[in-house]
Amino acid sequence: MSTPTYEMRYCPHCATALAWVQAPEDSGLVDRLRCPACGWTHWNNPTPVLAAIVEYHDQILLARNALWKDRFFGLITGFMEAGESPEQGIAREVKEEVNLDVQQCTLVDVSAFLRMNQVLISYHVVATGEIALSPELSEYRLVDPAQATVWTTGTGLALQKWLRARGFEPQVIERYPQTSAQASSAAPNDDAASGAPTAAAPPSATSPTAPHDGAGDAVALEVDAKGLRCPQPILRAKKALATLQSGQRLRVLATDSGSLQDFAAFARQTGNALIAQHTDEAGVHHFVLQRR
Ligand SMILES: [Zn+2]
Numbered sequence: 001m002s003t004p005t006y007e008m009r010y011c012p013h014c015a016t017a018l019a020w021v022q023a024p025e026d027s028g029l030v031d032r033l034r035c036p037a038c039g040w041t042h043w044n045n046p047t048p049v050l051a052a053i054v055e056y057h058d059q060i061l062l063a064r065n066a067l068w069k070d071r072f073f074g075l076i077t078g079f080m081e082a083g084e085s086p087e088q089g090i091a092r093e094v095k096e097e098v099n100l101d102v103q104q105c106t107l108v109d110v111s112a113f114l115r116m117n118q119v120l121i122s123y124h125v126v127a128t129g130e131i132a133l134s135p136e137l138s139e140y141r142l143v144d145p146a147q148a149t150v151w152t153t154g155t156g157l158a159l160q161k162w163l164r165a166r167g168f169e170p171q172v173i174e175r176y177p178q179t180s181a182q183a184s185s186a187a188p189n190d191d192a193a194s195g196a197p198t199a200a201a202p203p204s205a206t207s208p209t210a211p212h213d214g215a216g217d218a219v220a221l222e223v224d225a226k227g228l229r230c231p232q233p234i235l236r237a238k239k240a241l242a243t244l245q246s247g248q249r250l251r252v253l254a255t256d257s258g259s260l261q262d263f264a265a266f267a268r269q270t271g272n273a274l275i276a277q278h279t280d281e282a283g284v285h286h287f288v289l290q291r292r
Pocket residue numbers: 011012013014015016035036037038039040
């Protein structure tokens with residue numbers, strides 16, 4: 001799953017090996033990788049990366065990249081592409097990664113992410129639709145802004161800024177440093193998030209294997225509907241929810257692949273919130289519903 005770390009070694013114009021060459025620039029003589037044959041210069045400018053604080057039904061959507069070994073949840077990020085505005089780019093990323101439609105887009109922060117040689121352009125977006133994760137993401141969670149924890153670098157700073165502007169004082173956490181292999185194996189649109197500490201949600205310190213339930217609150221009840229065919233998982237969930245108080249949470253385990261659509265539809269129709277969903281290594285779907 002690892003990809004090599006690429007470096008610029010040959011001139012992209014004439015294929016001559018690049019060399020460190022001193023040349024006069026506006027600021028004086030500067031050493032850079034340049035082509036001794038045609039004069040092409042490797043400027044190594046930072047790459048623009050877009051990030052989104054996705055607001056969905058008054059909660060913030062955080063997602064975990066499938067390549068991340070730890071249990072961190074971060075913002076939606078991606079590289080800006082040629083021919084699009086930053087606003088179009090982040091709307092595209094949100095659609096590609098979680099299938100939501102961006103209705104509103106407000107700039108939150110622009111900052112240098114030095115270690116990755118990136119410029120992070122972070123937006124707050126209000127999104128609608130039905131969540132469906134791209135294969136790049138393995139899980140998502142929805143957290144209340146008041147409950148959000150933030151991380152100390154990269155996109156975490158933008159999330160902090162946004163929360164503070166709204167009157168929330170988020171808890172700050174440190175993320176375990178990732179190995180360089182993990183950082184470099186990320187798909188292009190994960191760099192901002194995977195290259196460095198970028199994710200929210202309580203880290204795995206509590207328990208690496210514990211299912212994550214929205215803002216981390218405990219679930220009141222669990223229904224094991226593994227092996228049951230549609231509509232049994234939904235019927236069991238309905239019955240269990242009826243025993244809960246408003247705001248209490250129910251976890252449902254199911255193996256029927258139809259349950260992925262069923263639970264989304266069930267939540268929409270009944271007003272009970274589907275606040276977290278993921279599929280574990282064994283192929284078991286975990287749903288956390290919050291009683292309306
Ligand atoms: Zn050249």
